[in-house]
Amino acid sequence: MxxxxxxxxxxxxxxxxxxxxxxxxxxxxxxxxxxxxxxxxxxxxxxxxxxxxxxxxxxxxxxxxxxxxxxxxxxxxxxxxxxxxxxxxxxxxxxxxxxxxxxxxxxxxxxxxxxxxxxxxxxxxxxxxxxxxxxxxxxxxxxxxxxxxxxxxxxxxxxxxxxxxxxxxxxxTTSNFKSKIIEWSQKENKEVDFRTISVTGNQRFKEFHVHLYVGGEQLSEGKGPTKKKAEQEASKNACEKLNIAI
Amino acid sequence: MxxxxxxxxxxxxxxxxxxxxxxxxxxxxxxxxxxxxxxxxxxxxxxxxxxxxxxxxxxxxxxxxxxxxxxxxxxxxxxxxxxxxxxxxxxxxxxxxxxxxxxxxxxxxxxxxxxxxxxxxxxxxxxxxxxxxxxxxxxxxxxxxxxxxxxxxxxxxxxxxxxxxxxxxxxxTTSNFKSKIIEWSQKENKEVDFRTISVTGNQRFKEFHVHLYVGGEQLSEGKGPTKKKAEQEASKNACEKLNIAI
The missing domain is CATH 1.10.1520.10 (Ribonuclease III domain)
Structure with missing residues (x-):
């Protein structure tokens, strides 16, 4: 140097x-x-x-x-x-x-x-x-x-x-996609529902597959090692689809 | 330390x-x-x-x-x-x-x-x-x-x-997807054709859009700042579709 x-x-x-x-x-x-x-x-x-x-x-x-x-x-x-x-x-x-x-x-x-x-x-x-x-x-x-x-x-x-x-x-703003979606749904007066479609993997390594329904219709999906993460993922995708500022 | x-x-x-x-x-x-x-x-x-x-x-x-x-x-x-x-x-x-x-x-x-x-x-x-x-x-x-x-x-x-x-x-193996595709086509006796679909952008920044045809049918596409890169991209996608080892 x-x-x-x-x-x-x-x-x-x-x-x-x-x-x-x-x-x-x-x-x-x-x-x-x-x-x-x-x-x-x-x-x-x-x-x-x-x-x-x-x-x-x-x-x-x-x-x-x-x-x-x-x-x-x-x-x-x-x-x-x-x-x-x-x-x-x-x-x-x-x-x-x-x-x-x-x-x-x-x-x-x-x-x-x-x-x-x-x-x-x-x-x-x-x-x-x-x-x-x-x-x-x-x-x-x-x-x-x-x-x-x-x-x-x-x-x-x-x-x-x-x-x-x-x-x-x-x-x-990193990890509250789910609350963003819920906030949005309350404003829009729509019902939001997370449904766990499947859980695969063994006892230690699981993969959750979650669908997000808005007003009865499926809007997005998400996968993750925990239910919480899968829901976050689904919420994130929904935010993108709905153009919600994140 | x-x-x-x-x-x-x-x-x-x-x-x-x-x-x-x-x-x-x-x-x-x-x-x-x-x-x-x-x-x-x-x-x-x-x-x-x-x-x-x-x-x-x-x-x-x-x-x-x-x-x-x-x-x-x-x-x-x-x-x-x-x-x-x-x-x-x-x-x-x-x-x-x-x-x-x-x-x-x-x-x-x-x-x-x-x-x-x-x-x-x-x-x-x-x-x-x-x-x-x-x-x-x-x-x-x-x-x-x-x-x-x-x-x-x-x-x-x-x-x-x-x-x-x-x-x-x-x-x-990094940058010869195109030759992989050509090699494959010769072995399979099929014709490979790269067609430049469009060139957008201004004089300094161009984007080439290339379609890759195999045996007359469109197999994949690619985009890039040069024709070569767009063709590489298209070839890479084709390799993936055809399961050609890369």
Whole structure:
């Protein structure tokens, strides 16, 4: 890592744009970049990438792939430690709600990455790429990881990304599909009924199969290792069918 | 990390089973565990977990969730560095082929974890849990991560898990669905035809929609940002429909 500090000497030869980017990164990440070219690549969306001779486009997609994986691991550990008594189904569900494009888009705007991207794309129409900020944030995570290592990157994710999540809010919407459906049915004055169709498996591993009936008609179904989980699954599917905001 | 070394003093009070487990871990991971209780938890599959008073089962599922995420990140970086000129689609596909239960099962058997599990489950019927070894391997990764940190865990994954993958073999089967289909059609003496149905999107972002016809009848379809990818997708779907080994 010490050798890579030498890369900072490059800072003496930054042009105006590079200086601006380095400062922006410093504000976001908390430290000046060692290897600026990683960050330059990270903000290069495929829609502004130049094609090289052999048809290969140099864009941030590869960094995004790496950043996504690192982000997943750090968020996994964060939730693992935060909720010592919750099962892995809950942890997986909560994580996927945190690490999704829409949520990351919002955070990219909050931490000022959106502005950096907008400057880079000056004069281009971004409306067709809805998740451009979130994608870029993932790529930045990948760049930080390669530039500074896991420990630094983890601190960056915990202090600059996860801090913006309202985890309690995410959780409260994670596992109450059933109550959403019941709430909805009361408003619509319809009867909701969960019927367990079958229970398969042995004594230790069961699979419940549940149908959800609304006003006498079957609306959705769900499966799961417990009756509760199968009902949640059925409720979730019903919420999607009925376009109930979750 | 130095403080955690003190946990090694526990080794003085290990019973016979614990000593055996600690030795097995040392052979697998390359170093004696600091905190043996993590590994004891890691080999506790839900089917042998005791239920506590409030119905909560203490099993390796949470560690498995954590290990899966860490493994994903390390494999992502491994492929990122190994294939500097491949796009993220290829990397994602290859990774999902490496980090799947079947592959991990095989590795768990190779590194001797299966034996440790078998001893733990002595007298129980494991046939209903096909992925028990792979699941346990993921949990062990989670335990190593918590016990020794990311750097050590990464070395463990690279030296003891990834080394058992025949990456070239995985790659050769990753992206040749189209040739599989063509090979099959020649054997079956049928005609295969890819027809591009539509191309949508603007100049930079296109989506190709391809139908695959076998012997004049439409068998499957595929979509993708390039014609090649759409054809691959269609071929993949066809392989699944025709039960062609891939």
């Amino acid at each position: 010490k050798l890579s500090r030498l890369l900072r000497l490059q800072a003496l030869f930054y042009n105006k744009n590079e200086k601006r980017l380095a400062t922006a990164i410093k504000h976001m990440v908390g430290s000046k970049p060692f290897n600026l070219s990683l960050y330059k690549l990270a903000i290069k969306h495929i829609s502004v990438a130049e094609e090289t001779i052999n048809g290969f486009k140099i864009s941030n997609e590869r960094l995004e792939y790496l950043g996504d994986a690192v982000l997943g691991a750090v968020v996994a550990e964060f939730l693992f430690l935060k909720f010592p008594y919750r099962d892995e189904g809950f942890l997986t569900e909560t994580r996927s709600r945190m690490v999704n494009r829409e949520a990351l888009n919002q955070i990219a705007i909050k931490i000022g990455l959106a502005k950096v991207v907008d400057i880079e794309y000056k004069g281009r129409n971004l409306s067709s790429h809805k998740s451009i900020y979130g994608d870029t944030l993932e790529a930045i995570v990948g760049a930080v990881y390669l530039d500074r290592g896991y420990k630094f990157c983890k601190r960056f994710i915990l202090k600059c990304i996860i801090i913006h999540f309202d985890v309690d809010d995410i959780i409260s | 130095k403080l955690s070394r003190l946990l090694r003093l526990q080794a003085l009070f290990y019973n016979k089973n614990e000593k055996r487990l600690a030795t097995a871990i040392k052979h697998m991971v390359g170093s004696k565990p600091f905190n043996l209780s993590l590994y004891k938890l890691a080999i506790k599959h839900i089917s042998v977990a005791e239920e506590t008073i409030n119905g909560f089962k203490i099993s390796n599922e949470r560690l498995e969730y954590l290990g899966d995420a860490v493994l994903g990140a390390v494999v992502a970086e491994f492929l990122f560095l190994k294939f500097p000129y491949r796009d993220e689609g290829f990397l994602t596909e290859t990774r999902s082929r490496m980090v799947n239960r079947e592959a991990l099962n095989q590795i768990a058997i190779k590194i001797g974890l299966a034996k440790v599990v078998d001893i733990e489950y002595k007298g129980r019927n494991l046939s209903s849990h096909k992925s028990i070894y792979g699941d346990t391997l993921e949990a062990i990764v989670g335990a190593v991560y918590l016990d020794r940190g990311y750097k050590f865990c990464k070395r463990f994954i690279l030296k003891c898990i990834i080394i058992h993958f025949d990456v070239d073999d995985i790659i050769s």
